[in-house]
Amino acid sequence: MDEGVVALVTAGVGLIGAIGGAAIGGIAAARGARIGAETAARATVKQVHDQAAVDHGHWLRQQRLEAYGAMLIVYEEYGRAATVAQLFLERPESGVDDPELGNVASRATAITRVYMKIRLLGPSAVKDKALQLRLKIDEHVESLGVWMEAARSADESAIQAAQSRAQALRGEIAQLYSEFLTVGADVLVTVESSATQVN
Template identity: 45%
Template sequence: MNDGLAAVLAALVGLVGAVGGAAIGGMAATRGARVGAETAARATARQVQDQAAVDHMHWLRGQRLQAYQDLLAAYDAYSDAVKAVEQWASREAGDAGRRPGEYVQRVEAFLRAHMVIRLVGPVEARTMSAVLWEALQTHAFKLQDWALLVERRSGDETIAGAREELAPARAAMVDAHDVFLSEATRVVGTPMGN
């Protein structure tokens, strides 16, 4: 073989090797870039999902805190309305005037706050809110009965009997309030409001 032909053949083999090497290198680089991009995209998507979960938990915690505050404020408003009924009933029958009915609206406000807790609260808070709702509702019914007897001037003994039934209902309501408050405090103090 002559030297010129050997040089051309060597150049051709070198050229094929260089082109083949470049093609293989290019394919490997493309594959590596694609794998890197997919990994980065998955990591970004996971980060976005994690951040969304954290944001949701913060939102839920805020909703729970507001719901607990609303329920406790409704409880306090009901208690104030009950005091107004008690003051009205303690007056002489002649100056008693019209019975305050604001406590009925306070019961409705309490129910609305309780329903929000049923939506956003954890199981324990929902349960304690339901117990408090039942106790408040029982008290409200007994208060209504007693107030009607006072308004109708049904006799001291009958009125006194109805008044006595209010005491255990009020005690049950206060106990349920304290248990709910304890549970709400626990939930709010728990990381991420679980």
């Protein structure tokens, strides 16, 4: 065999090997790039999802904090108005009239408005306590109206019964309010800790 032919065959085999190696290397590189891109895309989607969960948790916590804070404010306003009305009712000579009870009723309406926001934000444990509190306050408003009617009619036994009922309801309201605060605080802590775990 001639040296030229051997060199030509060797060059041909080398060329085929180089082309084959380049093709295999290119395929491997393309596959590696695709796998890397898919992995990066999955990591990005997970990161975006996790950040959205954290952001939602913070938003929900803030909304609940505002709603629970609003309940504190309207409850205090209701308590002051109810105390004024009860003081007037305990002193029939003071001439208690509808304006005092109207103020109590408007404060009870404010509690209902705040309850509606809490009802939307949840969770169910807080919604349940807020509903119980709202309903008990409605009962208290009614009991003050009964007391006022008894005072107007000067029926001592009716006055005593109405006064006793109103005072018992205030105790029940205070208990429900305390339970609402406890459950609400637990929820806020739980939302905050779950948001922190996602980080």
